[in-house]
Amino acid sequence: MKLKKMPFSILVFAVSAILFFIFTIPFRNLLPVFEFSEIRPSAVMNPVLGMFFGLPGVLGCALGNLAVDYVSGVDILQCLIYVLTQIVYGMAPRLIWNRIYKDAEDKYSVESMPKILMFCLTMIASSLAYAVSAVVATSFFIENSLSFGFFCFINDSAINLTLGFPLLILLNKIFNKSKISKSEKLLIITTGVELFGIGVIAVCFKMFTDYESLLQVEAIDRIYVFSLIYIAEIIMAALVFIGFSIRKELEEKNHDLQIASSIQISMLPECANESDSRFSLYASMTPAKEVGGDFYDHFMIDENHLAFTVADVSGKGMPAALFMMRAVSTLRGFAQSGMEIEEILKRTNQSLCLYNADKYFVTVWFGILDLESGNLQYVNAGHNPYVLRKVNGNTNIIKAKSSMLLGGLDCVNYRANTDRLEKGDILYIYTDGVTEARNKSGEMFMNERMCSIVKSNSSPEKLCNEMLDKVNEFCSGVEQFDDITMLALKYNG
Amino acid sequence: MEINGLKIEKETKGEETVFHLKGEINNLTARSLDAELAAVSGNKLVFECKNLDYITSSGIRVMLVAKKEMSSKGGYFYATDMNDAIKEILDTVGLLNEFSK
Numbered sequence: 001m002k003l004k005k006m007p008f009s010i011l012v013f014a015v016s017a018i019l020f021f022i023f024t025i026p027f028r029n030l031l032p033v034f035e036f037s038e039i040r041p042s043a044v045m046n047p048v049l050g051m052f053f054g055l056p057g058v059l060g061c062a063l064g065n066l067a068v069d070y071v072s073g074v075d076i077l078q079c080l081i082y083v084l085t086q087i088v089y090g091m092a093p094r095l096i097w098n099r100i101y102k103d104a105e106d107k108y109s110v111e112s113m114p115k116i117l118m119f120c121l122t123m124i125a126s127s128l129a130y131a132v133s134a135v136v137a138t139s140f141f142i143e144n145s146l147s148f149g150f151f152c153f154i155n156d157s158a159i160n161l162t163l164g165f166p167l168l169i170l171l172n173k174i175f176n177k178s179k180i181s182k183s184e185k186l187l188i189i190t191t192g193v194e195l196f197g198i199g200v201i202a203v204c205f206k207m208f209t210d211y212e213s214l215l216q217v218e219a220i221d222r223i224y225v226f227s228l229i230y231i232a233e234i235i236m237a238a239l240v241f242i243g244f245s246i247r248k249e250l251e252e253k254n255h256d257l258q259i260a261s262s263i264q265i266s267m268l269p270e271c272a273n274e275s276d277s278r279f280s281l282y283a284s285m286t287p288a289k290e291v292g293g294d295f296y297d298h299f300m301i302d303e304n305h306l307a308f309t310v311a312d313v314s315g316k317g318m319p320a321a322l323f324m325m326r327a328v329s330t331l332r333g334f335a336q337s338g339m340e341i342e343e344i345l346k347r348t349n350q351s352l353c354l355y356n357a358d359k360y361f362v363t364v365w366f367g368i369l370d371l372e373s374g375n376l377q378y379v380n381a382g383h384n385p386y387v388l389r390k391v392n393g394n395t396n397i398i399k400a401k402s403s404m405l406l407g408g409l410d411c412v413n414y415r416a417n418t419d420r421l422e423k424g425d426i427l428y429i430y431t432d433g434v435t436e437a438r439n440k441s442g443e444m445f446m447n448e449r450m451c452s453i454v455k456s457n458s459s460p461e462k463l464c465n466e467m468l469d470k471v472n473e474f475c476s477g478v479e480q481f482d483d484i485t486m487l488a489l490k491y492n493g
Numbered sequence: 494m495e496i497n498g499l500k501i502e503k504e505t506k507g508e509e510t511v512f513h514l515k516g517e518i519n520n521l522t523a524r525s526l527d528a529e530l531a532a533v534s535g536n537k538l539v540f541e542c543k544n545l546d547y548i549t550s551s552g553i554r555v556m557l558v559a560k561k562e563m564s565s566k567g568g569y570f571y572a573t574d575m576n577d578a579i580k581e582i583l584d585t586v587g588l589l590n591e592f593s594k
Contacts, residue, residue: 314550316520361550405588408586408588409561
């Protein structure tokens with residue numbers, strides 16, 4: 001890693017220096033200001049390369065600048081002092097940007113309004129830092145160093161605000177393979193408009209003043225002041241437009257999510273509260289985001305056998321939700337065909353392992369209750385153990401050896417466990433969204449709290465509602481992190 | 494490299510690639526691990542988990558991908574030195590044996 005990095009920073013250093021030299025020299029005699037400076041679009045390279053590459057970029061530009069000064073016959077001592085001002089100029093934006101966007105994922109993309117504004121401010125700040133250091137440095141050599149500093153400030157800010165965006169977007173595209181977003185495209189267009197506008201302003205000035213007086217500081221200052229006002233207006237207009245399109249995009253996405261959410265909810269049994277004389281059942285699924293990866297299901301296999309399940313897909317949000325849709329249909333399909341419980345799980349697993357390159361998986365607690373006898377058969381495929389509340393109120397977590405989750409590895413055999421429910425017993429299954437819900441101090445809800453709520457309820461509906469209330473109360477003030485799903489079944493004999 | 498609390502150090506021991514993992518594998522850090530995994534060219538991979546504190550379901554998913562990738566190339570994948578919390582998670586989902594040596 002380190003060996004690889006070394007030549008890269010030297011490369012950045014060398015290329016920055018050469019490019020800086022190449023882009024500065026033509027402007028040296030074209031648009032001179034004072035006797036030792038000139039209007040130079042390459043002024044944008046130092047802060048932007050500095051921000052992007054750090055010290056190698058800054059030193060490269062400083063060296064390029066030194067070379068330009070030297071071949072133009074500037075005194076060598078002066079040249080060296082300017083190197084220091086160039087380092088201040090290039091490192092200032094780096095320090096600001098890294099402090100603000102330390103943990104940002106794609107930190108050099110300017111796709112959002114706050115980032116665009118922050119980039120403008122950073123560019124203005126680095127121009128100011130340079131101007132101040134230039135005033136100090138030139139005060140040893142010239143009398144009107146303050147006026148020179150002012151010129152530097154407006155020169156650099158105008159150029160940085162105009163050319164900074166396309167240069168940064170280009171660098172980010174080349175070195176971070178970042179995609180150019182809609183708002184970045186708009187910024188590039190904005191730059192084009194600005195350059196055209198500045199050209200018009202410059203031509204107008206040239207028409208009304210002769211070339212000699214253009215060389216005078218006042219005239220050039222005036223061009224810049226006009227240009228800066230113009231740039232500010234264009235950037236503001238672009239920001240308003242970008243903000244508008246971002247909002248529209250978000251609204252569209254939100255709308256799509258709402259529809260996805262209702263499709264998902266309608267996939268689960270419509271009536272969560274199902275009962276006949278032999279049992280009563282209640283279930284709920286509360287996704288952390290609009291859509292979730294948990295599901296519950298229950299249906300009659302034949303007139304005496306009730307199938308019921310709670311499951312949890314890995315991950316969350318849209319990817320989990322898509323896999324959940326697949327898992328719920330597959331499991332329901334095999335279960336309704338009337339095969340043995342081990343076979344249902346085995347087939348579902350094989351099916352979910354196919355065409356599953358990203359290895360999404362689902363943990364499932366699946367049970368079939370014989371409503372005549374109270375005999376329960378269940379398979380725990382990598383899921384949380386169930387809670388059993390006996391009719392006398394005794395409540396226990398029933399731990400049995402669990403089998404492998406579904407969708408992970410094929411060729412797995414699933415082993416069924418058995419239990420027997422008596423009249424009045426309540427069986428409670430859930431996802432880890434219940435037990436691992438966290439409160440403000442990071443504590444988890446845990447099995448004990450869950451069991452005491454199961455113990456104190458003899459109606460499935462009340463049980464589930466109280467559990468959800470208690471979990472929400474426990475986590476109040478903390479954003480819900482995981483989907484919360486549960487199913488309670490009471491056997492009435 | 495360290496992103497969002499997972500440090501991945503790679504080492505090549507003969508034909509084996511070893512990832513020394515430190516921190517936790519969660520929804521966010523799994524992405525960087527996925528990327529490192531895709532860059533493994535051999536068919537023998539080991540996760541050394543002595544300093545790995547915790548894994549979520551995303552961590553299990555990455556391990557499944559690793560297992561499948563290596564097996565399909567005729568090699569193997571396993572994890573070593575897992576702490577009790579991680580072992581318990583893998584045991585619950587029935588994968589502890591699959592991911593042990």
